[in-house]
Amino acid sequence: MDFDDTPEEAAYREEARAWLDANAERLPPGKKRVGAFERDDLLPQAKAWQAKKADANWACITWPVEYGGRGGSALQSVIFGQEESKHDVPPYMFGIGQGMLGPTIMAHGTDAQKKRYLRPLLRADEVWCQLFSEPAAGSDLAGLRTTAVKDGDEWIVNGQKIWTTGAHYSDFGMVVTRTDPTAPKHAGITYFIVDMKAPGIEIRPITQINGSKDFNEVFFNDVRIPDENRVGAVNDGWRGAITTLMNERASIGSGQGLGFGIQQLLDLARQTEWDGRPAIEDPSVRARIADFYWKLKGLEYTGYRALTSLSRGTTPGPENSIGKMVGAPLRQEMAAFAIELQGMAGATLDADVTWGRGSAQQSWLASPGLRLAGGTDEILHNIVAERVLGLPGEIRVDKDKAFSDIPTGRAR
Amino acid sequence: MNFDFTEEQKLLQQTARDYLQEHCGLDVCRGVLESGGAYSEALWKGVAEMGWLGAAVPEELGGAGFGRLELALIAQELGRALAPIPFSSSVYLATEALLVFGSDAQQKTHLPRLAAGERIGTFALAEGPGRGALDKPTTRLSGGVLSGTKFPVADATAAGLAVVVAQGDVGPVLALVELDGPGVTATAVGSVDPSRPLGRLVFDGAPAEPLAKGEGLAAVRHLLDRAAVLAAFEQVGGAERALELTREFTLGRYAFGRPVASFQAIKHRLADLYAAIQLATSNAYYGAWALSTDNAELSTAACGARISASEAFDLAGKEIIQMYGGVGYTWEYDCHLFYRRAKSLSLALGSPGEWRDRLVARLEA
Numbered sequence: 001m002d003f004d005d006t007p008e009e010a011a012y013r014e015e016a017r018a019w020l021d022a023n024a025e026r027l028p029p030g031k032k033r034v035g036a037f038e039r040d041d042l043l044p045q046a047k048a049w050q051a052k053k054a055d056a057n058w059a060c061i062t063w064p065v066e067y068g069g070r071g072g073s074a075l076q077s078v079i080f081g082q083e084e085s086k087h088d089v090p091p092y093m094f095g096i097g098q099g100m101l102g103p104t105i106m107a108h109g110t111d112a113q114k115k116r117y118l119r120p121l122l123r124a125d126e127v128w129c130q131l132f133s134e135p136a137a138g139s140d141l142a143g144l145r146t147t148a149v150k151d152g153d154e155w156i157v158n159g160q161k162i163w164t165t166g167a168h169y170s171d172f173g174m175v176v177t178r179t180d181p182t183a184p185k186h187a188g189i190t191y192f193i194v195d196m197k198a199p200g201i202e203i204r205p206i207t208q209i210n211g212s213k214d215f216n217e218v219f220f221n222d223v224r225i226p227d228e229n230r231v232g233a234v235n236d237g238w239r240g241a242i243t244t245l246m247n248e249r250a251s252i253g254s255g256q257g258l259g260f261g262i263q264q265l266l267d268l269a270r271q272t273e274w275d276g277r278p279a280i281e282d283p284s285v286r287a288r289i290a291d292f293y294w295k296l297k298g299l300e301y302t303g304y305r306a307l308t309s310l311s312r313g314t315t316p317g318p319e320n321s322i323g324k325m326v327g328a329p330l331r332q333e334m335a336a337f338a339i340e341l342q343g344m345a346g347a348t349l350d351a352d353v354t355w356g357r358g359s360a361q362q363s364w365l366a367s368p369g370l371r372l373a374g375g376t377d378e379i380l381h382n383i384v385a386e387r388v389l390g391l392p393g394e395i396r397v398d399k400d401k402a403f404s405d406i407p408t409g410r411a412r
Numbered sequence: 413m414n415f416d417f418t419e420e421q422k423l424l425q426q427t428a429r430d431y432l433q434e435h436c437g438l439d440v441c442r443g444v445l446e447s448g449g450a451y452s453e454a455l456w457k458g459v460a461e462m463g464w465l466g467a468a469v470p471e472e473l474g475g476a477g478f479g480r481l482e483l484a485l486i487a488q489e490l491g492r493a494l495a496p497i498p499f500s501s502s503v504y505l506a507t508e509a510l511l512v513f514g515s516d517a518q519q520k521t522h523l524p525r526l527a528a529g530e531r532i533g534t535f536a537l538a539e540g541p542g543r544g545a546l547d548k549p550t551t552r553l554s555g556g557v558l559s560g561t562k563f564p565v566a567d568a569t570a571a572g573l574a575v576v577v578a579q580g581d582v583g584p585v586l587a588l589v590e591l592d593g594p595g596v597t598a599t600a601v602g603s604v605d606p607s608r609p610l611g612r613l614v615f616d617g618a619p620a621e622p623l624a625k626g627e628g629l630a631a632v633r634h635l636l637d638r639a640a641v642l643a644a645f646e647q648v649g650g651a652e653r654a655l656e657l658t659r660e661f662t663l664g665r666y667a668f669g670r671p672v673a674s675f676q677a678i679k680h681r682l683a684d685l686y687a688a689i690q691l692a693t694s695n696a697y698y699g700a701w702a703l704s705t706d707n708a709e710l711s712t713a714a715c716g717a718r719i720s721a722s723e724a725f726d727l728a729g730k731e732i733i734q735m736y737g738g739v740g741y742t743w744e745y746d747c748h749l750f751y752r753r754a755k756s757l758s759l760a761l762g763s764p765g766e767w768r769d770r771l772v773a774r775l776e777a
Contacts, residue, residue, distance in 0.1 A: 001481060001701045002414050009413075075413075266775060280776065283769065290768035293775065294716040298691030301698045304415040311413045319694075322687040378676075384686055385679035389659055392674035 003304070006311065009079060016080045019056060024049075024087040033084075036091035038212055043127075043169055045090040050124035060098050060122045067106060067118045075310040096165060097121050097128030100247040101174050105193075108232040108240040113193065117172070129196065130244065131161040131175035131218055136408065138163075139379050141176075141245075142185045142238060143398075143406070146220060148177035148192065155179075155192065155230075157200075157223040163373075167203045167216040170196045175220075176241050179234060181404040188403055191237030193229040200224070210365035248374055260335045260363040262293055268355060272341055279341055292334050299327055318388040325380040328370040335364035415697060417481060424478075425485040431462060432493040438746045444496035445607040445749065450570040450600075456497045456529055465503055466527025468511065474524035480638075484645040484700045491649025494753050496607040498532050498567035500646065500760065504639040506533025509575040509586055512638065513631060515624035518588065522573060534571035535639075536562035536613055543766055545577060546584070546632060551615065553578040553587040557595070558620035561612065566760060568598045568611025575623065576615070577632055586626030586635065589618050605756035607749065633770075636761055637714035641699035644721035647757050648696055651689050651721075654728035654750045658682065658735050665737075678735060685724075685731055692717070692724035715771035722758035722767075729754030 005013055027033065034042070053059040054068065061077040063069020070076075102121050105113055120126040137144040146159025157177055167173065173194050180188030194201075200223035205213040232240045269280035269289060279285050302323065306316035338360035339346035351357040371377050385391045398406045417425070440452050459465060467483040469475020476482075483503070490499055507526050510519055510533075525531040539545040540563055551560025558578060565574070568591075576587045591598055595618035603610040625631065659682065662673035672678055699717035702710040729751040733740035740747040758764055 001417065001697075001704060003701075004414070006414075270776075280772070286772040287765065287768045289775070290715070290719060290771045293771060294695055294720045295691060297698070297716050298694045298720055301415070301694035302690055304413060305694060305697065307413045308415045312416075319690045322690050325683070326687050326691065378680075381680040381683045382676070384683035389679075389682055389686060391659070391663070391679050391682065392671055394676075395670075395674070 009075065009311065012076055013079050013083060016058070016083045019058060020083055020087050023052060024089045027086055027088045033087070033089060034091050036093045037214060039091055040169060042090050043093060046093045047124045049090045050094060054123040060102070063102065063122065064106070067114065068122045073310065075307065078307060078310070093166065094124050094127065096130050100244045101128050101130060103247050104174065104240055104244045105231065107243050112228065113231065117193065126171040127166065127169060129164050129167045129170035129173045131164055131173045131194070132241070133163045134160060135162055139376055141241070142189065144176055144178060144189070146175070146177050148179050148190055148225070153227050155225045155227065157220045157225055159220050161218040162206070164216045164218050165214060167196065167218050168205065172196060174231065174244070176237050178403065182402045183235060184400055185398060185403045185406065186238045188235050189237040189241065190234050191231040191240040192225050193231060194223065194225050198223050208369060210362065260331070260338050260360050262296055264356060264359065265289060265292065265334060265338055268338055268341055268360070272355070285341065288337055292330070295326065295330055299323055321384055321388060324375065325377065325384060328367070329377060331363065331370055332367035335360050335367050339364055415701070417485060421481055421485055424482055425489060428464070428486050428489040429492070432489055432495065436493040436495050438494060438749060441494040441496045441607045441749050442746065448606065450567065450609050451497045455495060459497060459499065460529030465529050469507060469523050469527045473519060474527040480642070480704045481700055484642055487642050487645040488649035491646035492653040494607065494650060494749055498534065498570050500639070500643055501534040501567040501571065502526060502532045504642040505535035505635070506573060506575050508638050509535070509623060509626065509635050512635065513586055513623040513626035518624060526573070531573055532567060532571045533573045533575065534565060534567045536565045536574050536576040538562065538564055543762070546762070547629060549577050549579050549584060551576060551578045553580050553585055553620055553622060556619060556621065557617045558587055558589050558615040559617055561614050563612040564601055564610035565613050566608065566610055568613050569600050569609070574613065576620070580622060580627065583627070584629050584632050586623040586631060587620045588623055589615065589620035593619055595619070603756065605752035608753065608756045637710050638703060640714040640718040640761055640767070641696065641703045643757060643761060644692065644696040644699060644717035647721035647725040647754070648689065648692050650750060650753055650757070651692065651725040651728040654732045655682070655685055655689060658732045662735055681731060685727055688724040688727050692720040695720040712771060712774050715767050715774065718761070718767045719764050719771065722764045725754040726758055
């Protein structure tokens with residue numbers, strides 16, 4: 001048992017580090033690579049960095065060589081990422097396209113689609129977004145109602161998508177639509193590539209509870225999509241959507257590194273006075289901090305177990321599926337506790353006067369989103385119960401009905 | 413990155429599981445619990461023959477010469493089986509204390525017999541309700557004799573040798589005392605888990621000597637850290653077994669025309685229990701790594717392993733009864749064996765609350 005690289009891993013790390021050192025500055029100790037949230041302004045720099053990596057064959061390490069990737073392992077991708085994060089480089093803003101949509105095109109797309117789209121996607125010459133959720137189809141994605149109707153060699157799309165990250169700066173999107181409402185809900189779905197600049201697409205930012213605008217609503221008003229942009233067979237789009245979602249789970253992870261961390265909490269508890277003494281001396285505070293610590297560490301070490309599986313060339317076990325299920329609510333609890341530690345001043349949110357420039361308060365306001373994005377707490381519990389523990393699936397009253405016969409609201 | 417056990421170590425674990433499946437069904441635990449006996453002598457003999465008691469003891473001292481990683485996996489299997497033997501007292505504590513703090517002479521005198529199972533060792537820390545016996549024990553070691561009362565002590569009446577936390581001339585010290593010698597009275601005390609018996613040790617001028625390198629609070633804490641990691645594996649094993657049994661039961665039990673396990677009220681809680689066990693497992697792994705490599709991280713790693721494993725097993729012990737429903741509350745069903753063992757193990761070595769406090773103290777340092 002050790003945390004060392006194997007000789008092959010060490011050599012790979014050395015190769016990655018050498019290229020990175022030659023092409024980027026090292027971050028000073030204690031400084032972190034800038035994150036993508038709320039940094040649309042850095043898109044040109046992010047694209048330039050991605051192109052540079054692509055030209056040196058360090059982009060999309062796990063992609064097959066025939067699509068411009070490096071044909072590397074998941075662990076090699078992790079190693080490069082670890083080294084890259086030590087450098088002062090722009091944020092990575094292409095995870096949805098490169099992590100989820102590219103692999104979907106590889107699995108279900110036509111040769112022409114692969115040829116046309118994958119290389120610019122890998123190089124970030126073209127940026128992609130994922131048009132899945134709808135106002136009435138979130139956890140129940142297959143309940144989607146955006147329609148596509150065939151018209152000659154084209155499809156006419158109408159409806160609304162929501163929670164679309166990066167729609168406003170994307171060149172292309174992948175959209176799931178309803179093409180046969182008389183079929184059961186999973187059997188009447190078709191998957192398309194759509195040009196985000198096409199006439200009839202309207203994009204509106206969503207303002208979240210924390211004031212950020214990380215997502216959009218996307219409206220389709222008679223948008224025309226050529227049939228050659230269809231991914232997979234007509235009415236067989238659910239298969240492709242599943243491919244995309246499987247890759248999403250792999251890339252969203254636990255939300256670790258986001259939000260208010262344990263070191264900040266220790267600092268806060270040391271610096272905040274409770275009745276003339278540091279709050280950290282209070283037994284109730286110590287007990288809470290201890291519990292946050294072992295839970296966070298438990299998630300981190302569980303990640304090491306998954307990396308070990310990758311290092312051995314085997315698929316990580318199901319234990320990693322607890323990451324977001326445990327991590328997201330934990331972030332919320334930690335932030336709430338950090339606010340409470342500050343007493344009445346915890347209710348302030350003013351960078352000039354609030355402890356840590358209001359970082360605990362900001363984390364608290366952002367945290368409900370973590371519990372919803374990429375699989376809600378509730379869906380993740382079902383996934384662990386059903387796929388890991390093998391417990392029975394939910395009883396689905398709508399499964400074999402024609403989609404058009406499924407109730408959509410309370411009967412009047 | 414190699415944060416896992418080797419194939420050889422996993423093979424050893426499988427051997428242990430197979431052996432215990434044959435020789436330690438839950439009826440063995442129940443037998444001790446119902447008979448009021450101290451432990452299963454047959455299983456103790458068998459475990460000694462398997463070489464587990466001396467797993468971490470060098471071969472020249474009568475052991476198997478494995479390391480702590482192997483011992484950890486054996487502990488996990490004993491936990492799964494709810495083995496009613498004084499393994500934790502004798503191996504994680506008494507044997508470990510001698511291995512780490514004993515002089516050559518002390519090791520030569522005691523380790524071969526402990527490794528062979530001819531002698532059972534134990535560890536005496538608590539001095540009645542509350543906390544404080546760690547920093548300021550009232551039991552005194554002075555002029556080669558020990559005086560004071562330790563209570564509760566696990567396996568007190570079965571043990572022939574004890575490592576006792578006592579006040580020495582300059583501070584806390586680990587004292588070694590033969591329990592069948594003069595000046596020692598051992599009496600049984602009732603336990604919430606009679607398959608893991610407790611007792612009282614009264615020392616009245618009992619001949620004793622300090623472990624050669626076991627002086628000072630740091631030594632006592634270090635011993636507890638080491639034992640905490642091994643105990644965490646035992647707790648994880650018990651929690652895993654409880655989850656497996658609960659899963660099987662709720663899949664087979666029907667209510668409202670459906671398996672009970674198909675209701676989200678059950679599914680989601682079993683998912684939470686699974687998560688708790690994974691967090692505990694990962695923390696225990698990290699503890700095992702620190703223990704086996706003598707890394708300074710052990711002091712925080714042991715706390716994380718200790719707290720998370722106590723939480724996981726305690727949750728498993730509660731959920732197995734709740735999810736079995738009424739029958740889970742009967743003496744006849746085995747659910748209470750887990751409920752009892754979980755609580756008993758979580759209080760041995762000091763309550764989780766003490767470990768939380770210790771963890772933050774170490775993070776502050």
